[in-house]
Amino acid sequence: MxxxxxxxxxxxxxxxxxxxxxxxxxxxxxxxxxxxxxxxxxTTRQSKRQLIAQLQHFGFDCAADEVFTPVAAACAWLEANGYRPHLLVHSALEEDFADCRKDGPIAVVVGDAAERFSYGRLNAAFRALMAGAPLLALARNRFFRDRDGELSLDAGPFVEALEHASGTKAQLFGKxxxxxxxxxxxxxxxxxxxxxxxxxxxxxxxxxxxxxxxxxxxxxxxxxxxxxxxxxxxxxxxxxxxxxxxxxxxxxxxx
The missing domain is CATH 3.40.50.1000 (HAD superfamily/HAD-like)
Known part of the structure; x- marks a missing residue:
């Protein structure tokens, strides 16, 4: 029950x-x-603030402490372990990392960056990993149903590409x-x-x-x-x- x-x-x-x-x-x-x-x-194309606003706009009664995203756990890990984030995420998600430390060694954080999954950004993350940075995956879903009704690539394929290239295993924070x-x-x-x-x-x-x-x-x-x-x-x-x-x-x- x-x-x-x-x-x-x-x-x-x-x-x-x-x-x-x-x-x-x-x-x-x-x-x-x-x-x-x-x-x-x-979902890592929206901040938690945007998610809650969307749910409430749709008519769902929900409070902030009822919504769980991978970001809070990742931020807590960064703080506890003394890392600052090297973000490979959607621009809308950056506000959720605003309070993270600005000093110390970097950890690569990957979410669904959408069009920001450019060669330059992926290669910068790869170089950070090769220099010893840990890899934090906010999610590793393979695909999702996009707004046009079709399936689109999610963060998972890019997390696996970075793992394969660098030999670094990602620590997962989402489902x-x-x-x-x-x-x-x-x-x-x-x-x-x-x-x-x-x-x-x-x-x-x-x-x-x-x-x-x-x-x-x-x-x-x-x-x-x-x-x-x-x-x-x-x-x-x-x-x-x-x-x-x-x-x-x-x-x-x-x-």
Missing amino acids: ARGVLLDLSGVLYDGDTVLPGAVVAVSRLRAADLPLRFLTN PSADFFLAAAASIGLDPADATMIGDDAESDTAGALAAGIGTAILVRSGKYREGDENRFAPAPTTVVDDIRAACDFILHQH
């Missing part, structure tokens, strides 16, 4: 600039059942990192086994959650989902449903 719900954003609650049918009502139903919520995303899921569950005061994850990515969302010890993982056939995804990654999702409305029904029926 779910005692708290972890929700992916893009592909589950909205698609580009469009709220998915029934998503706002589904989230309201979960709240009405006194189920604490956390919104988990690997499917177990620490990411466990931190979200802990913020609600939950045993991971009592949490349910809802996502459209069978690799990062559902398999990642189950491998981390999350008790239930629901894969929705929206967003980036492709037929047969539930059979491509292990552990397999607990169940596969059409959309967030059906996922909500499944949770509330068990609850």
